[in-house]
Amino acid sequence: MTGGRLDAHVVVRRRGDFTLDARVHAEPGEVVAVMGPSGAGKSTLLGAISGLVSLSEGRVRIGERDVASAGRSAAGSRVNVRPALRGAVLLGQDARLFPHMSARENVAFGPRARGVSRKVALGEADDWLWRVGLPGMGEHRPAELSGGQQQRVAVARALATSPQLLLLDEPLTALDPETAGEVRAMLHEQLTTTHATALIVTHDAVDAAALASRLIFIEQGTISQSGPVASVLAAPATTFAAAVSGVNRILGVAHRGCWWARGVSPDVLIAAADADSQAVAAREGAALAAVFRPGVVRLERAAESSWTGALRIAEARAAEQGTEQSEPGSWLARIVRIERTPGGARVHTADPAVAVDVPADAVASLGLAPGTPVRLRVAPTDVRLLPVSETRGS
């Protein structure tokens, strides 16, 4: 079984101002992850492709067939194939197993609908249950299965229809982290061995990295960034993408070959070492974003422990040296929030908004608390500077 090609241009207008306008493409056997904030239109995109939501404009092509086209398309004719005939299976956060059927009857439902005889369909169902890690569980009712087991049955049920396209809408969100990890591994194995074409909506960058080869970010109804998962996560184009990727992304302008923004005091300059970044920063005054991971930022107490004192020293130094002399990659920052993380703490600072990962012992020895003045340092080799093309709200 190999999946079909997906080629879709989905435009859905809804009451209010919301418009989803996204072009999505997946090669046969390719897994594409879709991420975006709530209400960005991810589920609407899957709904439009599966046929549960009708298009305002655009078209959807699954395999070699146009399954939907609407509005002012070149072909002119309006197509709207029923969900049952599209060859796309939608699997959501809730497994939605039919409660009145056993697990194997659930899995056999798709093949039965295709006209396969009951005996053969149930035999196939047993195979699929074995493949998703539930051998011998076929006779159980959905209510007797755990959340993870239900989701496994749902995956088996979806794959048993030999879909041209698998649409997964946050399939792991409802599961606890451990179960999610197991189901993710199973999903990865099944997507790989069946060469299914899949579109997976997720809020977790780990899902995208583990399951997909390409990643699309949708924000406010449009695609804000797309590309291979690794490169998108390494160079997030928006604040949301940066938050998902777990990196700092702060906006500024190019100045003296560095990233520049007005900080608390004095101005903040950040330099980058790689050639691409330096080329971006060479255009004086161009809008750009500095991207670096929270783990690469070094944090130390400011010279003066009180905030007013620290500010005075910084201002005195700035007056002495002049703003032009500000040291790149080092600035005074104010702690606004401290969060516990498994390895210690994440310190959030303001102006510019930068997160810093600090080991647990450092939190204690440095005596960090909200309001504490600190000095942050980041090495040029750890920073990438990216051009900011659009003036996006985020």
Next chain:
Amino acid sequence: MSRARETGGTLPPVLALPAVVGLALLVLPLTALIARVQWDSLWADITSPQALDALWLSFFTGILATALCVILGVPLALVIARAGPRTSAVMRVLVTVPLVLPPMVGGVALLFLFGRNGWLGMLLDEWFGMTLPFTTAAVVLAQAFVALPFLVLALEGSIRTSGVDYERTAATLGAGRWRILWRVTLPLAAPGLIAGIILSFARAVGEFGATALFAGNAPGVTQTMPLAIYTAFNGGGVDQGTAVALSLLLLVTAIAVLLLVRGWRVGAAR
């Protein structure tokens, strides 16, 4: 009771009295009925020709009326459950009217529609030479008229509760509309359907008012159990021992229905 209020008794003791009276009002008459049953002649009473006629007729017409309710009521419930909110509200009110209407009024209304001078009655007479009122078919129609709302409302509620998500899932798995209806929608609504069938059968068997006006009281043709009981106490052809026996039978049927419906509700909650 008034003294209890004056002495400042708390609310629950005061309420206990009307509560007991209320319960007695419901239970005592039934006890009195059971007390009047002549147990030694019970079997003979039930198997007397008049009683057997009424029993058989009630059973037969009740089954037919319930079948009619299923054939018409299931599609109606499906349409109401899946219609837009405004349409379904209007339809639900229309379905509920016969439920709260005195059955006598229903009987009169049926007579005006199917009677010799009624809209449909005239057409039936002209085309087929058929007159519906005062036939066994009229009994079935009158019973279906009063029983249909029970089936529709019970099933419609059940369909609406189970929602459209499973149907959508079935559709994306490749199932056509009929397969979804038979394999997903109706099985999921089965508790409501079964409760509806039981309730509408019970209502059909107990029907009196509409039947009396629309179908009459001809022994063996339209005289169902409730009509036989009524006739007996008016000094008609059925003796009172039989009437009491038939009443007991209806009471037992009612209790059985209650237990069945409750059993299914529990099954649905599981």
